[in-house]
Amino acid sequence: xxxxxxxxxALCRSKVGAVLLLIQIAITTAIVSNAAFIIQDRISxxxxxxxxxxxxxxxxxxxxxxxxxxxxxxxxxDESMLRKMPGVVDAALSSSIPLSGSGSASSFNLKPAPQEGxxxxxxxxxxxxxxxxxxxxxxxxGRNFTEDEVLVTNExxxxxxxxxxxxxxxxxxxxxxxxxxxxxxxxxxxxxxIIGVIGNMKGPWLKDSKPDNLAFIPYIKAASYAQVAVxxxxxxxxAVMKEIENAMLENYSKRVINNIKGLDELKNEYTAQxxxxxxxLIVLITILVLITALGIFGLTLFNISKRTKQIxxxxxxxxxxxxxxxxxxxxxxxxxxxxxxxxxxxxILLGKMLMQYFSVAALPPSxxxxxxxxxxxMSLLAVLAPAKRAANISPSIATRTI
Amino acid sequence: xxxMNNVSKVYQxxxxxxxxxxxxxxxxxxxxxxxxxxxxxxxxxxxxxxxGMLEPFNEGExxxxxxxxxxxxxxxxxxxxxxxxxFIFQGFNLIPxxxxxxxxxxxxxxxxxxxxxxxxxxxxxxxxxxxxxxxKHIPQQLSGGQQQRVAIARALAGEPRFLLADEPTGNxxxxxxxxxxxxxxxxxxxxxxxxxVTHDSELARRAPxxxxxxxxxxxxxTLYQGAQTIKTxxxx
Numbered sequence: 001x002x003x004x005x006x007x008x009x010a011l012c013r014s015k016v017g018a019v020l021l022l023i024q025i026a027i028t029t030a031i032v033s034n035a036a037f038i039i040q041d042r043i044s045x046x047x048x049x050x051x052x053x054x055x056x057x058x059x060x061x062x063x064x065x066x067x068x069x070x071x072x073x074x075x076x077x078d079e080s081m082l083r084k085m086p087g088v089v090d091a092a093l094s095s096s097i098p099l100s101g102s103g104s105a106s107s108f109n110l111k112p113a114p115q116e117g118x119x120x121x122x123x124x125x126x127x128x129x130x131x132x133x134x135x136x137x138x139x140x141x142g143r144n145f146t147e148d149e150v151l152v153t154n155e156x157x158x159x160x161x162x163x164x165x166x167x168x169x170x171x172x173x174x175x176x177x178x179x180x181x182x183x184x185x186x187x188x189x190x191x192x193x194i195i196g197v198i199g200n201m202k203g204p205w206l207k208d209s210k211p212d213n214l215a216f217i218p219y220i221k222a223a224s225y226a227q228v229a230v231x232x233x234x235x236x237x238x239a240v241m242k243e244i245e246n247a248m249l250e251n252y253s254k255r256v257i258n259n260i261k262g263l264d265e266l267k268n269e270y271t272a273q274x275x276x277x278x279x280x281l282i283v284l285i286t287i288l289v290l291i292t293a294l295g296i297f298g299l300t301l302f303n304i305s306k307r308t309k310q311i312x313x314x315x316x317x318x319x320x321x322x323x324x325x326x327x328x329x330x331x332x333x334x335x336x337x338x339x340x341x342x343x344x345x346x347x348i349l350l351g352k353m354l355m356q357y358f359s360v361a362a363l364p365p366s367x368x369x370x371x372x373x374x375x376x377x378m379s380l381l382a383v384l385a386p387a388k389r390a391a392n393i394s395p396s397i398a399t400r401t402i
Numbered sequence: 403x404x405x406m407n408n409v410s411k412v413y414q415x416x417x418x419x420x421x422x423x424x425x426x427x428x429x430x431x432x433x434x435x436x437x438x439x440x441x442x443x444x445x446x447x448x449x450x451x452x453x454g455m456l457e458p459f460n461e462g463e464x465x466x467x468x469x470x471x472x473x474x475x476x477x478x479x480x481x482x483x484x485x486x487x488x489f490i491f492q493g494f495n496l497i498p499x500x501x502x503x504x505x506x507x508x509x510x511x512x513x514x515x516x517x518x519x520x521x522x523x524x525x526x527x528x529x530x531x532x533x534x535x536x537x538k539h540i541p542q543q544l545s546g547g548q549q550q551r552v553a554i555a556r557a558l559a560g561e562p563r564f565l566l567a568d569e570p571t572g573n574x575x576x577x578x579x580x581x582x583x584x585x586x587x588x589x590x591x592x593x594x595x596x597x598x599v600t601h602d603s604e605l606a607r608r609a610p611x612x613x614x615x616x617x618x619x620x621x622x623x624t625l626y627q628g629a630q631t632i633k634t635x636x637x638x
Contacts, residue, residue, distance in 0.1 A: 006500055009499075009501070010504075014499050310497050316454065317489065320477045320512075321477075323512060395455075395483075396456040396457040399491060
């Protein structure tokens, strides 16, 4: 038997505690639903498919101080040495390293500068014909660069590169009708023919609004500072990383090999802040939910000690123990429902604010619904133990003076 | 109506055993109005609690309207209390957050009575205690006497055959006490059996039958007086 009406009326007559709890439940619902969404968003961001076998790829930096060599030739020697190392699948000089947080970006245009036309921002790597194999990415259409198409130089030259391989995301943005392969795009005023398409491959910045736009341009500008990417056979990366410095110095010693890092490590460094934020949010909502649960628990205990005589009287007047338990459950459910109603509205408003000021994606209603249900269940759980305690109050309390 | 045979109640703490009731025997007939008196600590309240099934007893047998109370479980006792017994407490025990109407409604809801029937009974009972116009008031807004009348209305609403009153006038001034007493007498004339615990001897004398509890046992009035005389004579 549920006494909703008299419980509601009684609540209206002594509402301070109830209103405070109601506000607490509303705040909890609003914050938890938004935080849960942000956490979920971060998790899918951190776990997103990058297109690379991150565990098998590493990079290192080469800083050459020796001036007694031809850098271009030296790099060609280095590359062929690296590719022959046991455990190595492929290696390539790469102007930027994916997922690392540093790289170059520019615009690809449908018309040569300075003409106006569709312009799409994209990250690009200057890299050679070993790029696809070194990064272990998937060519879904077209072809790879040929060796002849790669321009290797450390001098200013009239020879220019004229092809590019792009990601499908970039291609689709440039040519939404899907007919971009073999078309020309302009890198400044340099015309590049799109000869190959890669399915999925992230650029240097996961947080970028266009993390999937990336282009390979077959051009190696030999310089005293260079980055090299290496892919090893599964499970052999650590061993290769250990040997890499000696192997490179053996080839030529007047240089420094440093910053030897796995692609997964680079990604972790880049996303460290996101992971920290996610953990803090998890701690925050756990604390918040615990405080709310304790609040409900405490308020119910307080109500019970305040109403000991009343509970005894109710028992004397014929209330079964179950009626006392249900009294507190219904009372809590009423407060909680009102709190949740307010919480849902607050959650939507908070979500809109976060969207407006922090460019968080729109809060899906399912998050609010799941949070509301969870808060409701938690509140029932929190109230159950004190309510059972109340039910055990002896009816003989009614005749005693307290 | 009420039959207690050799009922005993012992309160046990780590240090001491207190015999609140000892081989207590009492028979109350339908329609009687009994005043229970006795010095404090004599077991009056324990008797009332056991009679009202508010606490269990240790030994003996208690039949209420033919039902062996000792064999009932907690839910059955709650239901039987609800159906057969109307309680009137010294402190009124009204629920402060409920208005008069809702207070009287409490036992009726526990019995599962339908809303329109509840309304009929509540209005009738409020009328009977002269507070029909104040149904929406909360207890705080009433005087002590009025509150006790509401409590009586609450006891009456369930149409009990047995009213248990615990010092019903204990918190009232003499004028209000008289009014409440008159109300109880009227209820008794209407057919309810009343057992009233009091230590106001004047009030007790208005009841047709008086019993006394001394040291947890039923004592004859004269026997009790005799005991007092002996004690006084021996200088204790």
